[in-house]
Every structure is written in structure tokens, then in C-alpha cells.
Amino acid sequence: MTSTARMRPTRPADLPLAALVDAFSLVSVGADIAGTTVHGVTMASDDVGTGELFVAVAGARVHGARFAAQAVDAGAVAVVTDAAGVAELGDLAQWVPVLLADDPRALAGPLAAYVAGDPAQHLRTVGVTGTNGKTTTTYFVDAALRAVHPTTAVLGTVELRIGSQAIESPRTTVEAPVLQHVLALAVERGATAVAMEVSSHALALHRVAGTTFDVVGFTNLQRDHLDFHGDMEGYFRDKARLFEPGQARRGVVVVDDEWGRRLVREARIPVESLATHVGDPAAAEADWAVVSADVGLDGVGSTFTLRGPDGTEHVAASPLPGLVNVSNAALAIVLAHAAGVDLATAVDAVGGAHAVPGRMERVIERAPGRPLGIVDYAHTPDALVLALEAVRPITPGRLVIVFGSDGDRDRGKRPIMGEIAARLADVLVVTDENPRSEDPGEIRAAILAGVRQVRPDLADVHEVSPRAQALRLGVALAGEGDTVIVTGKGHEPTQEIAGVFHRYNDRDVYLQAVADGLADAPPLPAAGGAA
Ligand SMILES: CC(=O)N[C@H]1[C@@H](OP(=O)(O)OP(=O)(O)OC[C@H]2O[C@@H](n3ccc(=O)[nH]c3=O)[C@H](O)[C@@H]2O)O[C@H](CO)[C@@H](O)[C@@H]1O[C@H](C)C(=O)N[C@@H](C)C(=O)N[C@H](CCC(=O)O)C(=O)O
Ligand SMILES: Nc1ncnc2c1ncn2[C@@H]1O[C@H](COP(=O)(O)OP(=O)(O)OP(=O)(O)O)[C@@H](O)[C@H]1O
Numbered sequence: 001m002t003s004t005a006r007m008r009p010t011r012p013a014d015l016p017l018a019a020l021v022d023a024f025s026l027v028s029v030g031a032d033i034a035g036t037t038v039h040g041v042t043m044a045s046d047d048v049g050t051g052e053l054f055v056a057v058a059g060a061r062v063h064g065a066r067f068a069a070q071a072v073d074a075g076a077v078a079v080v081t082d083a084a085g086v087a088e089l090g091d092l093a094q095w096v097p098v099l100l101a102d103d104p105r106a107l108a109g110p111l112a113a114y115v116a117g118d119p120a121q122h123l124r125t126v127g128v129t130g131t132n133g134k135t136t137t138t139y140f141v142d143a144a145l146r147a148v149h150p151t152t153a154v155l156g157t158v159e160l161r162i163g164s165q166a167i168e169s170p171r172t173t174v175e176a177p178v179l180q181h182v183l184a185l186a187v188e189r190g191a192t193a194v195a196m197e198v199s200s201h202a203l204a205l206h207r208v209a210g211t212t213f214d215v216v217g218f219t220n221l222q223r224d225h226l227d228f229h230g231d232m233e234g235y236f237r238d239k240a241r242l243f244e245p246g247q248a249r250r251g252v253v254v255v256d257d258e259w260g261r262r263l264v265r266e267a268r269i270p271v272e273s274l275a276t277h278v279g280d281p282a283a284a285e286a287d288w289a290v291v292s293a294d295v296g297l298d299g300v301g302s303t304f305t306l307r308g309p310d311g312t313e314h315v316a317a318s319p320l321p322g323l324v325n326v327s328n329a330a331l332a333i334v335l336a337h338a339a340g341v342d343l344a345t346a347v348d349a350v351g352g353a354h355a356v357p358g359r360m361e362r363v364i365e366r367a368p369g370r371p372l373g374i375v376d377y378a379h380t381p382d383a384l385v386l387a388l389e390a391v392r393p394i395t396p397g398r399l400v401i402v403f404g405s406d407g408d409r410d411r412g413k414r415p416i417m418g419e420i421a422a423r424l425a426d427v428l429v430v431t432d433e434n435p436r437s438e439d440p441g442e443i444r445a446a447i448l449a450g451v452r453q454v455r456p457d458l459a460d461v462h463e464v465s466p467r468a469q470a471l472r473l474g475v476a477l478a479g480e481g482d483t484v485i486v487t488g489k490g491h492e493p494t495q496e497i498a499g500v501f502h503r504y505n506d507r508d509v510y511l512q513a514v515a516d517g518l519a520d521a522p523p524l525p526a527a528g529g530a531a
Contacts, residue, residue, distance in 0.1 A: 005095050006162055007167060008049055009184040009474070012420060013115045017078055017097060023114060024107060029086055030098025041112035041177040045353050048074035053115070055177070056081040056088075057105040063088055063469065072096055080104050080111065109176030110209030119183035120211045124149070124193040127208065128309040129242050130219025132383060133328045134172070134197040136320065136359045137219060140332030141195040143353035144346040144356070149193040153186040155179075156197035158357045158491045162186045168493060173202030176209060183211070186200070193339070201228060203241040206390060215338040216248040217331050221259035236262070243267040252334045254327060255282045272309070274334050276327035283307075288334050293326050295393060300362075302326050306333065306347075314343065317351035320360040322390025358490025360390065363510040364475075371400075371478035375506045377490025379406065379433070381416045387487060388424035397481030398426040402474040403488055405447055407438030418450025425485075427460045427477055431470030433488045434496040440465055467495060468509045475513045486510075 008462035012156075017036040021028060032377065039051035045067035048054065056079055065085030068076075069092055075104050078097040079089065082104055089098060101107050113120065128137045135157050142154040151163045159166040160174070160182055173196070174182065186194060198208055198216070202468035221236055236259055243251050243263060251271040255261045261282065264273045275286035281291035291313065293304035301318040304326045308314065318329035329350050329471035355361045364373030372394070378387040392399060405414045421428050430447050432440040444463055451461055464470035467489075474484045486506045489495070503517040 005179065007182045007185055008040065008179060009116065009188050011188065012049070013117060014039060014051075015115055017053075017099075020111065020114065021099060024101070024111060026080065026099040026101055028097065029100045030079070030089075030093035031095050033078070033097040033099075036097055038077065038115055040181065041108065041115055042071070042076070043108055043175050043177055045071040045074065045344075047178075048076050050075040052076050053111065054079050055104050055108040055111065056085045057108070058082065058084060065089055068092055078283055080107065095329075106206045106209055109180065109206055109208065111210070112177040112180035113210035116180045116184040119180065119187045120213075121352065122187045123153075123183065123191060124294070124339050125211065125213045125215075126193075126195045126335055127198040127213040127242060127248065128195070128219065128331075129198045129200065129203070129216065129223040129239050129266075130333070132198070133219035133324060133331075135377075136356050137217060137324060137328045137332050137335070138195045138197050139356040139359075140329055140350045140353050141217075141335050141339075144332060144341050144349040145193040145195060146337030147345050147349040148341055149191070151186075151189060151190045151191040153182070153194040154196070155182060157196065157309070162189050162191055165189075171201075172197050172199040173207050176207045179207060180210065198242055200235060200238045204228070204238045208242070208247070208257040212246060213242075213248040214340075216242045216249070216251045217335045218251065218253045218260055219328070219331060220245070220254060220257050222257075224328055232259075240266065243269055243271065245269055250338060252288075252331060252338055254331055255286055256280065256327065272334060272338065274331060276330050283495070288330070290326060290330050293323065295321070295323055295326065295390075300394065306330055308343070314347055316347045316356040319351060319353050321394055322358065322360065324384060324386050324390070325360065336386075358507070360490070361491075361507065363507050364484075364514060366481075366483075369480050370477070371397075371480065371482040371484050373475060373478075373510045374483065374485045374487055375490060375510070376487045378487045379489075381413055381420055384417055384420050384487060385424065388420070388486065391483050391485055392424070395481070395483040397426070397479065400427040400429070400474050400478045400482060400484045401425040402429040402431060402467075402471050402484065404431045404433035404440075405443055405488070406433045407436035407440070407443055409436075411446065414446035415450030415453070418447035419453050420450075421453040422454035422461070427462075427474075429462045429464055429470045429474045429477075431463075431467045432465050432495070432497075433467075434492075435498070436496050437498065440497070453485075467504065467506075471506060471509045472513050475510065 017033045054076040065088035080099045153162045157172045255273045273286040274288040275283040276290045287309045295302040318325040333346045361375045366372040376383045376387045494501040
């Protein structure tokens with residue numbers, strides 16, 4: 001993974017540690033703080049910049065204080081930690097300033113923001129949360145912000161991008177100090193607006209503490225991550241933290257599900273509601289509503305009509321296929337408008353947005369003799385249904401899917417994904433996703449068990465490993481009018497097999513297949529034994 005070190009401001013702060021102690025009412029329990037100045041904040045001993053404050057938090061695995069000496073060796077000048085952390089530090093406290101805090105994790109963001117000069121104050125900030133659609137909506141919002149802001153930043157699962165420069169993102173929402181460094185660098189590079197994904201983990205773990213968003217959006221809430229949040233109630237409560245005073249100034253909430261409707265009732269900041277399912281009773285009550293949609297009629301995305309709070313109707317478009325992207329596009333338009341973009345400008349910019357990496361991304365355009373080739377990130381049964389339903393209307397011929405399922409993750413979904421693919425696609429190439437520590441053949445066998453429920457004879461079903469060969473077969477099997485969709489890995493730049501991250505990207509494989517000539521297929525393997 002590319003280091004986030006490159007995302008530090010080039011002109012770091014220079015703040016007396018004593019000023020931080022005063023501002024945050026910290027208690028000094030280590031060496032004398034006089035004369036110590038702070039240039040930044042970090043929570044990770046392997047990501048320390050010179051003169052930074054190391055915030056040592058109790059983690060799920062280990063207490064960060066265990067790595068304080070390592071952080072100091074790497075350039076940290078002081079440590080902020082809790083009582084358990086102080087106990088862990090031992091002799092280190094004799095020669096390094098140590099500041100005691102009740103909840104260092106909750107403090108890391110505000111501390112980092114303070115040291116970085118509160119960069120969010122200089123940016124128009126939009127945050128997007130929800131189970132699905134965060135990445136897509138964030139890119140759509142960025143397209144609208146770019147129409148009026150010459151330089152923008154977009155932060156999320158795919159990348160950390162400022163203007164035209166990007167690095168891979170280590171996670172959907174980076175740790176609090178990293179976020180503040182990135183925002184400070186964005187300001188330094190002239191950015192005036194940022195759109196970012198805010199995961200539920202980030203909200204639970206205070207990664208966006210210290211940032212007050214101008215506008216926040218909620219897409220939907222579906223079953224996910226219950227291992228972390230406990231139950232749907234806990235998951236909802238963590239998502240709802242984004243809609244608290246101090247965390248955001250105003251919000252836009254999609255009210256297609258009951259969780260969204262509840263959020264509108266319970267949010268303690270001003271929110272606008274948006275209904276995106278045509279004909280849903282929620283539309284009558286909602287501030288904004290999608291009142292008609294022509295999905296896939298233009299062979300690419302959809303056109304739809306968005307009714308505003310004053311009753312005015314606006315003809316808008318989603319550049320990506322499927323009803324879910326009508327929802328994402330509508331939310332992005334309303335968010336961008338709430339963030340100060342003129343409505344007509346937001347509508348135009350979202351309709352003309354470029355591809356979102358790995359989200360219904362069209363890598364091979366349909367042409368004479370050539371199929372349409374799409375990469376999508378769908379890796380849950382629900383998302384797979386939506387993805388296949390979205391491409392069917394833009395597929396005059398056969399629908400070819402290349403897919404697998406992750407190792408070391410929910411095993412129960414494997415046969416379900418197989419059954420869905422067999423029901424909704426015409427030709428199946430079952431392959432590997434990220435097998436991790438599991439036997440890839442066993443994962444494919446579990447998927448094929450689901451396929452057999454629908455197609456006992458395994459007609460038009462192939463089992464191929466490795467993944468690159470599977471995708472090349474999928475492309476070779478498809479002709480004019482057909483669509484190939486490869487799902488599960490989206491933008492991911494690596495494939496994790498037995499603890500090793502191999503460079504791998506679905507888009508690159510498509511492009512290589514085109515460069516080599518589309519019909520250059522590997523030999524046809526029989527399902528039930530990988531090639
Ligand atoms: C639940 C969760 O998010 N955990 C993350 C968290 O773990 P933790 O705070 O419990 O940390 P820990 O590993 O016990 O270590 C404690 C402290 O010691 C520090 N440390 C640890 C080791 C060391 O050598 N040096 C060091 O300084 C760590 O930086 C940390 O501050 O901090 C760790 C260090 O940054 C992360 O590796 C770890 O991410 C885990 C692996 C993870 O996968 N998180 C996922 C679930 C996540 O956050 N996903 C959401 C998106 C979900 C979605 O919507 O799909 C995301 O925003 O990406
Ligand atoms: N509004 C939506 N409702 C339901 N499903 C959606 C929606 N938008 C996208 N999806 C599906 O979810 C998948 C992931 O979309 P996207 O990356 O935009 O969401 P995300 O919230 O960022 O998810 P992740 O955190 O897993 O990256 C897409 O491939 C698509 O199939």
C-alpha cells in the first residue's frame with residue numbers, strides 16, 4: 001500500500017506543546033514540556049513525521065503505548081495517552097513529555113485539526129455515509145464541486161486525491177490525524193472543496209472528530225458490519241453520529257428505507273429529505289423526490305426527473321446504469337446544491353461525470369464486433385442482484401459474468417451469489433476473488449453448489465483460475481451486443497492469496513485483452529475443475 005506519508009503538508013505547523021496542553025486541558029505526567037514544539041499528530045508508530053505528537057490509543061489488538069518508544073525513535077516529541085497507556089510507558093515518561101487524556105482516540109482528530117490550523121475551515125466539506133453508494137455518490141459530488149471549485153479533493157475507498165494527484169487509500173476513511181494532514185495538504189495545494197466517504201467504523205472510532213462538515217449525506221442502511229456494530233440498532237446509531245451538531249451543519253437524507261426516515265426524525269441538525277424510488281409514498285412527504293426515471297434507455301445510464309422543495313422539476317441524468325445510480329446521482333445533486341453549487345450546474349456536472357473507478361466502470365465500450373466490458377465492485381448478494389439487473393437493459397445480447405467470492409469472509413453468501421449469477425446472467429465464469437488463507441478451489445466449489453440449484457447441468461458455466469485467465473475467457477466468449485461484467489474487486493489494485501498481495505486489477509486485464517485481440521481466448525475449461 002502506498003504510504004500516506006506523502007500526504008503530509010509541506011509546511012508543517014510549529015506549535016508550542018504548552019498551547020495544546022492549555023487548549024485541551026491535558027495533564028502533563030512526563031518530562032517537562034517547556035520548549036517542545038509540535039509539527040503534526042500521528043497514531044501509528046510506523047507513520048511518524050519529525051516533531052509529531054504520538055497519540056497512543058487502546059486498540060482492539062494492542063495498546064498503542066507499547067509502540068511509543070518506537071514512535072519517539074522515529075521523530076515523535078511527545079505522547080498523549082490514557083492511564084493504561086501511561087502504565088505501559090515505563091521509563092520513557094522520564095525523558096519524553098507525556099500528556100494524560102481520558103479518551104485519546106476521541107481527542108486525536110481535534111488535536112490534529114488544531115495543530116494543522118483547522119484546514120476544514122478553509123474548505124467546503126461534504127461527507128457521505130451509508131452502507132452502499134458512498135463511493136459513487138462522493139465521486140458524483142466531486143464532479144459537481146469541480147464545476148465551481150478549480151481544485152477539489154476526493155477521499156474514500158478508492159484513493160486520496162487532491163486535484164490531479166492521488167495515492168491509494170489504506171481504508172474508506174483514514175485515521176483522524178491522517179485526515180487532518182490530507183486536508184491541510186489540500187488547502188496548501190489550493191483546494192477549496194472536499195467530498196469524502198465517512199464509514200460507520202470511522203464514526204464509531206472518531207476518525208472525523210475535529211471536522212465539522214458543511215453538508216453530510218446518507219444513502220441507505222443495509223445489513224453489514226454487524227461483527228463490529230453488534231446489531232442494526234448499533235450500526236444505525238454509529239451512522240447517525242454524522243448528523244450531530246458539531247459534526248455537521250446540515251444534511252441530506254435518502255428516505256427510501258425506514259432507517260433514513262428515522263434519521264430525518266431524529267437528526268439534531270437541519271436535514272432535507274430525498275425520496276428516490278418513483279411512486280414511493282415517501283415521495284409525497286419528502287423535500288426532494290425522483291418523480292420519473294428512464295433506466296438504461298440511452299444504453300448507458302438513466303435520465304430522471306427531480307422535483308425540488310418548491311415543486312419545480314429538473315431533468316437530470318445518471319452517467320452510470322441502474323436505479324441505484326439514479327439514487328446516488330439525485331443525492332449528489334442535492335448535496336452539491338446544499339454545498340453552494342447552483343442547481344442547474346450540479347445537474348449538468350453529475351450527468352456528465354466521468355467513470356467512478358471500479359463502480360459500473362465501462363472499460364471496453366460497445367462497438368461493432370466488440371462487447372461492452374464493465375468492472376463493478378458488487379461483492380454482496382444484494383449488490384450482485386442490483387448490478388446484474390442494471391446491465392440487463394443495456395445488453396441486447398448475452399450477459400457474461402466473471403466472479404468469485406472472498407476468502408476469510410462470510411461463507412454463507414457463496415452459494416447465494418452462485419444462484420443469483422445463474423439466474424440473472426447467461427454465461428458464468430466462476431473464479432477467485434481474494435482467497436486469503438482459504439483454498440480457492442473450495443470457495444469456487446461453494447459458489448458452484450449455488451449455481452447448480454438453478455442450472456444442474458452447468459450449461460454455459462465455466463470454472464477458471466487464475467482470475468486474469470477467467471476474465472480473458474469471459475471477454476473471448478462475448479461478441480457484439482453482449483456485455484461482460486466482472487464483479488467483486490472493483491478498483492482494487494491487488495489480489496490477496498495466502499497472505500501475499502499480488503498486483504492485480506480487473507481493468508488492466510480487460511485492457512490487455514483488448515490489446516491482444518479480443519478473441520485470443522484460453523482453452524475452454526469444464527466447470528468443476530479449474531483450468
Ligand atoms: C476496527 C478497525 O477499524 N480497526 C483499525 C484500528 O484498529 P485498532 O484501533 O483496534 O488498532 P490496533 O491494531 O489494536 O492498534 C492500537 C494502536 O496502536 C497503533 N500501533 C499498532 C501497531 C504498531 O506497530 N504500531 C502502532 O502504533 C495503531 O496505529 C493503533 O492506533 O486501527 C488499526 C491501525 O490503523 C487498523 O489496522 C484497524 O483496521 C482494521 C484492520 C480494519 O480492517 N478496519 C476496517 C474494518 C475499516 O475501518 N473499515 C472501514 C470501511 C468499512 C466499510 O464501509 O466497508 C474503513 O473506513 O475503511
Ligand atoms: N445507492 C445504492 N444502493 C444500493 N446499492 C448500491 C448503491 N450504490 C451502489 N450500490 C452497489 O454497491 C456497490 C458498491 O458501491 P459503492 O462503492 O459506491 O458503495 P460504498 O458505500 O462506497 O461501498 P464500499 O464501502 O464497500 O466501497 C456497487 O458496486 C453497487 O453494486
